Amino acid sequence: MTQELEMRFIEQSHQLDTSATSPLSALRAKGLKSFREQGFPNSRMEEWRTTDINPIRNVNLSYLHKIDSPQCDQHALTGAWWRAVLKDLPTVTSWNGHVAANSKHPDVPCVDMRILTDNDHTPATPGAVPGRVAELDEYPFAALNTAFLEQAICVTAAAVADDGETQPALHVAHCVSATDGNPHVHPRLVIHVQPNASLRLIESTCGVTDQPYLVNTVTEIVLEEGASLEHIRIQDDAPGAFSFGNIYVRQEANARYVSFALNMGAAIARNEFLVDLKGEHAECVLNGLYTGSRSQLLDTHSIIRHSVPHCTSSELYKGIMDGDSRGVFRGLIHVLPHAIKTSAYQTSRALLLSKTAKVHAKPQLLIFNDDVKCSHGATVGGLDLDAFFFLQSRGLSPSRARGILTAAFGGEPFRELEFSELTSALTDRLREQYAE
């Protein structure tokens, strides 16, 4: 049984053009080799102990080779609340893992965007190529993504010449549309922020289908000296979807990476972050919110690796779990022997709203030198009944009180984002959703 699914994927990847000698084809071979060695993970593996991906085995997933944009219902997309917030942003959309060859690229000042394929492999900068920071060993889904790497969206942000200009922003949407069949798609996004440049990137995944599908993204981010990136990830996949995100970040000296991941859709969703702080005084803020209902499984894994002195990192993840849903948070702060004067903080909090919801948390510290300040905290519990009573005593209905308290709880991870349109829309959304 185990072998069967792996073989199906391996066979499908063989159908890709293996005769090409492009860099992408070399990467594909590497990815396939790594996936062949690893296979799909199972719950006997420590990192997958609480994440059972067996439901994927029951779906007959197939790969869509078509690069043309499918005839899909653009209107179906606009329904989501967050789409309204992002509608004015320059957007590039990949359908089923591919950006149509004839699609028009948005014009953003200081940002160069290219689609690399087997036939067209001229990156804007040597840094903006796939495969630079992604690690495949122990990341079977990243290996799988690489095995199907036909196209990579590569974005290079250059420093703004004039201080007066605002921070450039870009929205990359990964959409899945399937009229029949169950596609598996593997979008690849490469972000290269050049020295002292800055960028706001919104990455979203969503589906316009009722069918189960697998979306498996790899995002590679390189921040050069003094660069800064605000990275917002919105996962709003269709209810039956399996959504995996692998995010690799490398930060040089003084680079700043601020991330907020909103995990709300799909049947099984997992984000894996690997942040490598390579230059001194780099700063990383890794925040996120997961809101589960039905029998969803929402999982976040993160590793923040402090390799050099004087770096700071902070991580705050919150979960709101309702229905039969299950939340998983595993974060690791890894401080290597020479990374003195490290400050690292990690907090994971989860709110359980139903009797049958579950949360598994494992915040970890792995510290190999003495000159550090590291701490972590984790809490899991129900709504604060005193606060709930207080709001009702002030005349609020129980449902409104519940909405206000839940929104206040969930609001912390994104409160300090500079993208205020999104933060206020999300707060409103939480307040309404949990007041029902």
Add this chain to the structure above:
Amino acid sequence: MADEPKTETMDAESAIQNEYRWGFSTDIEQDMAPPGLNEDVIRLISKRKNEPDWLLEWRLKAYRHWLTIKEPSWATVHHPPIDYNSIIYYAAPRKKKLLESLDEVDPKLLETYEKLGIPLDEQKMLAGVAVDAVFDSVSVATTFKDTLAKYGVIFCSFSEAVQEHPDLVRKYLGRVVPPTDNFFAVLNSAVFTDGSFCYVPKGVRCPMELSTYFRINAKNTGQFERTLLIADEGATVSYLEGCTAPQRDENQLHAAVVELFAHEKATIKYSTVQNWYPGDENGKGGIYNFVTKRGRCDGDHSHISWTQVETGSAITWKYPSCILKGDHSVGEFYSIAVTNNYQQADTGSKMTHLGKNTRSTIVSKGISAGHSANSYRGLVRMGPACNSSRNHSQCDSLLLGDQAAAHTFPYIDVQNPDTTVEHEATTSKVNDDQLFFLQQRGINPEDAVSMIVNGFCREVLMELPMEFAVEARKLLAISLEGSIG
């Protein structure tokens, strides 16, 4: 600590500056099984100990299960593979007769205890502590038995209990740690040779602190103690366990099992000071301490409290845990783990909440110095029916020296919204400001660090019974000797 840190530190210095203080071994002829493990060895152990058939079957069942499982590899410890077939699983002192008083004890044994600084007769007079001393695998002396007998408290060696209270042993053995538990517990179930047994009857408050001193003596003899402690309805008992071991070059395996069983409204307090031989400053030798300790709060309002001070062993692998089955039951875990040189410790606690209104507290203080690694690994699980339960965990790590490592791996599994789970952990080095302040007051750096470390551990030291608190503080200073500056 603040009262007289100086004296203790001086003691410490003289004691450990060069050599492991308790490093010596006693020459006593031994009756040994051949090295290796098979069903015959288990039959031999069982026969030598004159055990009933059901116990032999129980051992064999464990052994057969052991053959089917693999040694776990998830702990963050590194050691060469253990050859289970080179271990001698049974060794007993040859002279063996029932003893009434200390006079009848082999003088060589008594000398051993004197060298340890804990002579039995002195203990007997001091503080009303009854001591059941395990010398290698067979208990040879038990004191204060008569006093305890008056209250109906049974406190004896495990093999004695098997002979004299077979029903009790049969009823409780393996109920907390079943013979099919983890790898090392299963091994213990198959080959355990002796240990302590204690039963406190209904409504009895045990009149004195109970204590056992374990000691590995024979070369190449794995120690597989089994301790079983039962507190019946409304009973209260406090048990102290301490260990020291002679210096050895080869690594020795120590895989003990401790089972605590608390009935309704019973209270068990289990304190450990562990000081097995940690190996020399280059990481050579030392004990592998792979212990399974588990308590079951079976009845409502029961209470189990673990306190441990871990300073010894080359490798420690130990997670004293509580199963909180009874409603309103309470589990506690207070721990200090000190590692120096090349020691490795992977320790923590497991709290499994099953009953309603259950509460648990975990306070873990890890101190790592030299090239050592110290990990906290814990699990807090809230079952679906444990309404209104709460847990608070706190794990602090203190690092001394830039080669030391401190890790934290807390697992939190919650299946009930009506519970509160809190976990916090910090890792830092000794505060420079505090160190400067103390030195500026004329205290030398070594004493200053010792004071800060003692302050860091205060919360746990306070939980120890008086007799142990003194020894524990001494051990802390001793263990960190040479790592400061």
